[in-house]
Amino acid sequence: MVPEYYLVIKMKESIIMKIHYGTALGAVALVAVHILMRLSQKFSDSLQYQNVLANYHFLPYALMLEVILILLSVHGFNGLRVILLELKQGVAYERAINYGSIVAMIVLVAYGSRTILMAGMGLS
Amino acid sequence: MAEQFSNREGIKGMINPTRYGLHRVAYWLQRLSGLGLLAYLIGHIYETSTILNGKAAWNNMLSLTETPGGHLVLVLVIGMCVFHTGNGIRLMISEGGKGVGKPGQPEYPYRASSLNSKQRLCIWVSIALAALAMMYGAGVLFGN
Amino acid sequence: MVNSIDSDLLIVGSGLAGLRAAIQAAKVAPHIKIAVISKLQVMRSHSVSAEGGTAAVLYPEDGDTIESHVYDTVKGSDFLGDQDVIERLVNEMPSEVYQLEHWGMPWSRRDDGRIGQRNFGGYSFPRATYAQDKVGFYEMQTLYDTCQKFDNIEFYNEWFVTSIVHDGQRFCGLTAIEMSNGTFYTFKAKALIIATGGAGRVYSFSTYALASTPDGLDMAYRAGMALKDMEFVQFHPTGILPSGILITEGARGEGGYLLNNKGERFMKKYAPSKLELASRDVVSRAMITEINEGRGFKHDTGVDCLKLDLRHLGKELIIRKLPAIREISLKFSGIDPSNEPVDVRPVCHYMMGGIHSNIDGATEIQGIWAAGEAACNSVHGANRLGANSTAECLVWGKITGELAAKYILEEKSSPPFPLHLVATEEKRIYDGIFRGTGSVNPYEVRQELTEIMNNKSYVFRNETDLVEGLKLVRALRQKTWKHVDDKAKEYNTNFTNVMELDSMFRVSEVILMGAIWRKESRGAHARTDYPDRDDKNFLAHTLVYYDTKEPVIKTHPVTITKYKPVERKY
């Protein structure tokens, strides 16, 4: 079996997976809110440029989007990490997957946050 | 022993949802929907980022997504999301050791109690909810 | 150059006896190298099939006594059992049951948390300690799993041992083939425990695993050790049709009836006080008598049989206490024992005889011990009681493991290794068998041999049949079956099957010769031409030694301590 300490971030698998479940739970509630808000108006209206921007300007909603973004990136990329980890084994490969998924999470969160932040501050 | 003789079933075996009953189908759908949702999430974040480039860019993007093809994708996403959520909740509860049956002396012919009818019902309900949500979504999106 | 492996203690056979020995040796001597060698994967040994129970006096407070277990066993053995050996078995057993329990054995429990016991044939107290009806399986699992604690026990899964090497006095090593790649090896070590189990596959209708062939017995026999009391073959009353898989005596212990085609519980004629729970030899003879006198049934396959009726026990009890029986009858015969009686017939089940060994399990060669069914320390005499065999495996596994480990710790030097014997053995198996030429299908020969044994030395025997059988066996041996069609090295079971057949011939001959020699009826050996026990001439063990011309028969005295032989009645 591959030793588990190739992970520089020595997080036990159980902790990682608890985060996976935790993020999923958080997401259930928040995604529901996110979708319901969209459905509270006519769908095509919800996509109007002004309406969307208005959403971003509404701070609690923007904050929620940020939280969803973090939860889902963590959950989604960890899910992907799990699948990839099971596909192929090897110390170098697994290290790449573990780091890769962390990097992917950070990139996605950063990219999404940029939108939320800039749109929220009215920079567009 | 060289891995080429290891006779592992490989991805094909992992993916093949037939042969082993409903739990295996649910496993496969959960994976597929998880991946699909991840892909959508990435796309969605890219999609929303165009709002920073002004109304023209945003509308440009809308003209790409607000199409029958784009709506079809959304309907699928709705289905995946609902199934993944429903089945995900089942999994979280079960993987915590709840609702997977109680150990006891098995009786021939053996029927695994972790594959019990409640579990199967939950899977069917997740599938049904996903189907309903997709129909509703399709109604909203394709209706006028 | 032959590949060679050095070790300290070799244990051939990984059934109950072999595994128990390995654990004890590892406990006594944590630093010696112990190799458990088996032609099967370790926990696939025949012992997993043992069903009914393991005898032990656990609760004297409930009325059981050591004396009673000793006497039941002596009587069961038809007074051929060595009584000092029997006392040792009975005295050691209780702590063995508790030891297994401490290692994780899932014994069935009473409501108050104590270990459960059930009735068994030939006992005057319910002392067959049970774990549902999968006793042997659970015992094997417990021992195998406990072995995983010790890092000095190494398992050689699927290594076929072919011969024992010694210098005339002391043990030197073994030769074996690693089956996965066909490589021939020698093992060098100071001590050996033979635990190769029984040989019931010399009979065509048998409860044994398909791997229970007499290789181990034959190895010892060829190496000059005597086989003792081989004419005593136990036929269990209830082998299910058509497969011959065992329906445990526990089924009768829980209250099952045997019925003939008139619907009678015929056992009341033969053993009025114990009925179905008389000892096995008695019940089997009664059944064959019923069949011979026309009161049997005909099974689909055309074989005569009787019925075992469990319906009155109720489905609930059957599911709880006899689940494996239910499973076996449903699966293999399509019968639910709670609705329908099952078809049964006496079936070859146990070899009372084996490698001549003493009360410590020591054989005639220094450094070699024998334990379990392969050994004959005369604890069972002419007929074994159910549940005493797993007990024997545990007790002598422990004793021999301990003695062999101590012997290794004390023994400084090893004798020089007689390499020429390895060369001879290589020639025997490779030139004599693997590269042999022939036209006869060895599997057909095996079928024929086992049928001869079934027809000529079954429950009832007589001079004409036995002599005829011996002639047929010897004639069959002359055919050109010694060859191997499969020429691959990897996992060549064709090769090992032919070697097994080779050993079956020698051991079948010993069984027949012993049976011809013993002109009396005692225990499992029932001669219609000599229907009575003859203590004057035959209160002795038979020893058969290998000789290139014809096996040599000798006798060995029976140890009698407290109980003088009397007439045996149930």
Added chain:
Amino acid sequence: MATVEVPKEQKVEPTTPAPAPSKPKTITLRISRFNPSEHAETKFEEFKIPVQKWTTVLEAILYVKQSLDHSVAVRYSCRQASCGSCGMKINGKPRLACYTKVSELESNVITVEPMNNFPIIRDLAVDFKQLFSTHKKMKPFIINEESEVQPGTKEFVQTPKDLEKFLQFSYCIKCGLCNSACPTMATDKSFIGPQGLAQAYRYTADNRDQGKKDRLKIVDQSHGIWRCHFAGSCSDVCPKGVDPAMAIQLLRGYMLGFRK
């Protein structure tokens, strides 16, 4: 001992007229043949063989070995589903050959292949080294300072209820069918697998054992218990009713804090 009562005569219903001996039928057995050191790939050989209604797949294979082609490599021993030797893929699904009747497959063509996810030694015989060594890593024994008896030791008290908590998992015959059906096993060569995980639970759930902490640590690794996604295929194919999927989820319950 209580004297045995002689019960009232019990009548067996007049036997229904003996069923006519079922006539053998002929089926085609396709056996996968492969010796890694000699061949480049697997090929199938077909044999026509007679079967009766009670013939098992193992018997069918042994018929071929004994009468048609001696070189078929197959592992077997007990022929009664208690030793775990004869796991293989029969008509696409992992099963015990001695426990599968030809008649219950309801097909005139039977295909037997070696179990997946185990290296092939030859033909139907596969290599169990990994399963055995993983089993050993699970510390499959009672961990308790008092596990060696002293003179006078009596049993640990264990009620039938305590027994039921683990009994079912000790039905495992180490046949490996579960490992060959599990989707994670299909690609993950470091995964402990359902067999090992179920045994880790079997000993942990035993009231005589105190090794829970040790075992939880062992299974909590990147290719440990978390690689099970409750696909249930292990329990679907287990011939002994062990239900490894249940054992795994119960074990994980300890780690998620749902169970103590």
